[in-house]
Amino acid sequence: MNKLLHLHTETTSLVIKADKTLPEMLYWGKRLPEGTDLDTFFAANHHPVPQARIDTDTVVSLCPEHARGLFTAPGLEGCRNGDNWSPEFTLEETVLNGQQVSFLCRDRLAALKLDIHLSLNLKSHVLSTHLELTNEGNSNYQLHKLTNTLLLPTIAREIMYFHGRWTHEFQTERKKLDRSGFILENRRGRTSHEHFPGIMIGQANFSETAGKVYGFHLAWSANHRFHAEAMSDGRRYLQAGELLMPGEVELIPGESYRTPTLYSTYSNKGLNGISQNFHRHVRNEIVRFPEPQKVRPVHLNTWEGIYFNHDPEYIMKMVRSSAEIGVERFIIDDGWFRSRNDDKAALGDWYLDEKKYPNGLQPIINCVKEHGMEFGLWFEPEMISPDSDLYRAHPEWMLHTEGYEQVTIRNQYVLNLQIPEAFDYVLDRLDNMLTGYDIRYIKWDMNRELVQPTNNCRAAFHGHVEAYYRLVDEVRRRHPMVEIETCSGGGGRVDFEILKRTQRFWASDCNDALERQTIQRGASYFFPLEITGAHIGAKLCHTTGRQHNADFRGITALFGHMGVELDPVRACEEEKRGFARYISLYKSLRQLLYTGDFFRYDTAHRESQAWGVVSLDQREAVVMFAQMDMPEYAMSAPLPIPGLNQTKDYKVRVLENSSSNIYMKQCPPWMTEPAIMSAALLEQVGLMMPVMQPESALLIQISQV
Incomplete structure (x- = not known):
C-alpha cells in the first residue's frame, strides 16, 4: 500500500506519495473535494510505464535522482573526490504535523542524509520548501548543487519571468514551456537587477484575473538558478536553488548544507491570486516591524x-x-x-x-x-x-x-x-x-x-x-x-x-x-x-x-x-x-x-495599465488607471473591476486626474458627476475609461453605498 499524504488549505491541496523512495508530488492545485479517497485518487492517477524506457515507473521526486533512471536534472550533484556522485536515497522516516511534513532520507552507501521539509500555510496558501544535506561519512563531500524541485501539471505551458537593469528593474517577459527547458541564472552576488528570483508558470495565456497559475520565489540574497523543463514524457517540473561556484561548499564529516527556502503558491484566479497569497504571507510571516501598530511614515x-x-x-x-x-x-x-x-x-x-x-x-x-x-x-x-x-x-x-x-x-x-x-x-x-x-x-x-x-x-x-x-x-x-x-x-x-x-x-x-x-x-x-x-x-x-x-x-x-x-x-x-x-x-x-487586497486589472489596450486595492470587507476601493504611451485607438475601453461585493452598489468618483483631457470633447459622465453602479456591473461590463494623454494617470475612489 502506498502512503499518501494530503496537505491542504481552504483553497489548495497537495498530495504526496511517501513510500520507500524519495517522496513524490502527485497533485498540487485546487482543493480536492471533501472526503476524497486517496487510494482511489492514486489508482486513477498512477503513471503508466511506456515501451522502450525504464521497466519501472521513474519518479520525479522532491529531489530527482539519476540513479533511478531519470534522465533530467538531478536535485543533488556532488561527490567525494569523484566517488558517490550518483546517490540513491531511501525514505526512512516521515513526520507529519498538521500542514507540515518532514522526510528523513539516507543513502548509507554514500553516507549522506537528506532531509526534505514542506509547510503549507493555512492563511496564505503558500508552500515553503527546503532541503538539508548532511555528510555522515568519514571524508569531505564536495557539494555542487542541491535544489528544491516541484512537479508541475501538464497545463503548465507558459512562463513569465523577470529581467531588468539598474533603474529599469522588475520587467516581465513570457516564454512557452513546451518540449524544452528554461534556465534563469544569476551570478552577481546579490539578487540582482537583471534576474529577480521569481517566476510564474501556468496555462497558456494566463492573465491578471484568469487562468491556473503557479508562482515561485526563492528567498536568497545572492546567486540563484531556476530551471523549468518539459520532459519528453510530458511531465514538467521546476527547480530553484542557490547557484554554487566550483568548490564553494565542501561538507566536512558531520556538516550540513541547507538550501534557501522556495516559496510557492497556486491560483486558479490568475496572477492576482498569486500576488494576494504572497502579500498575505509577507505580511503575516516574513516582515517584522519594531512597532507593528505604527503607521508607515512618509x-x-x-x-x-x-x-x-x-x-x-x-x-x-x-x-x-x-x-x-x-x-x-x-x-x-x-x-x-x-x-x-x-x-x-x-x-x-x-x-x-x-x-x-x-x-x-x-x-x-x-x-x-x-x-x-x-x-x-x-x-x-x-x-x-x-x-x-x-x-x-x-x-x-x-x-x-x-x-x-x-x-x-x-x-x-x-x-x-x-x-x-x-x-x-x-x-x-x-x-x-x-x-x-x-x-x-x-x-x-x-x-x-x-x-x-x-x-x-x-x-x-x-x-x-x-x-x-x-x-x-x-x-x-x-x-x-x-x-x-x-x-x-x-x-x-x-x-x-x-x-x-x-x-x-x-x-x-x-x-x-x-x-x-x-x-x-x-x-x-x-x-x-x-x-x-x-x-x-x-x-x-x-x-x-x-x-x-x-x-x-x-x-x-x-x-x-x-x-x-x-x-x-x-x-x-x-x-x-x-x-x-x-x-x-x-x-x-x-x-x-x-491592509487590502491588491488587484492588477486586465486592460483592453496595451498602452494602458491599471491596478487597485479593495478593502478586506469590500466596502471601499481605490483604483489607478495609467496611460503609458500614445493611445492605440481614438476611443478608450471599459475597465472591468473585480473584487467587490457582488450584492452591493458602489459610488464611483474621481479623486485625482493628471491628464488635461485634451483628447475628449466629452468625458464619461461618471468623471464629472459621481455615479452609483452595482459591483456586478463594474466587474462584468466595467467602467468606461477616458481617452488620456500619454504619461498620465487617473485615481478613482469606489465606496459602498
Missing part, C-alpha cells in the same frame, strides 16, 4: 535634493520645508562621513565628517524631532573605497582573489565580512553611530556586484551573504527599534529572506513616474505596497531626463511606501502645494492600501 530622502553637498544649516531648512508638506521621517543620504565629497572615496570610514558637521548631527536631529519627524541615515557597510583610510590601513580586508587585480565597480571594492576583524569593525561603527545618535532608520545600500570573491581559497558568494545576514541580525539585536531599508543601487537586493531582517526595500534608483509605473507593477507580483519604497521625485528626472507634472508623480508614488526625493526648499509654491496634497491623500488612504 519619507524625505536627501539624495536627489543635495547629493554630496552637505550644509547643516541648509539641511535644517530642508527639514522645516519637509515638515510643512507633511513629511514624517527625514533621512540624510550619502555624503555625511569623512572625506565623502563624491563617489570616489571614503567608503569604510564611517566617522562623521566634522568639517561638514562641526557641531555634529545633534542639531539636525533636534530640528527633525522638533518638527515631529524621525531621523534616518544612509550606510553602505559592505563596501570599501580604494581611497579611504580603512583601505590604506587594511588592504587585505578587500574581498578578492589573491594574485589577481580586483576590478572596481562604481569606484569601490567589497569588504570581506568573513574576516572576523573586518566584520567587527563595521559592526562597531554602525553600533557607535546608532548608540550615539537617535537614529530610527537605516538606508542600507550595496552598490556593486561581487567579482571573483574568494575567502580561504574558496569562492565566497555564499559566505558573503551569510556574513551579511549575521551583520544585519546583530545590528537588529542591539538596536531592535531601528527600521532598516534594503537598497542595492535600487532593487538589486530584495527577497523574502532579507525581508525577514528589514522593513522596506528601495524598488529603483529611478524616480521617473513613467518608469516607476512598470517597476512597481513588477514588484507588486511578490511584495505588498507598504514595504515597496516609492518616492515623488523632482520634475526633471536625473536618470531619464523626462519631466512629469506633480499629479502623475504623486498618483504613482501613492502605490508604495510613499516618500519624496527632492529639495523642497527650492520647489516653487505650486509644487509644494502639490506635494502636500498627495502626502495628505496618502495619509488618508494608507490604511486601505496596506
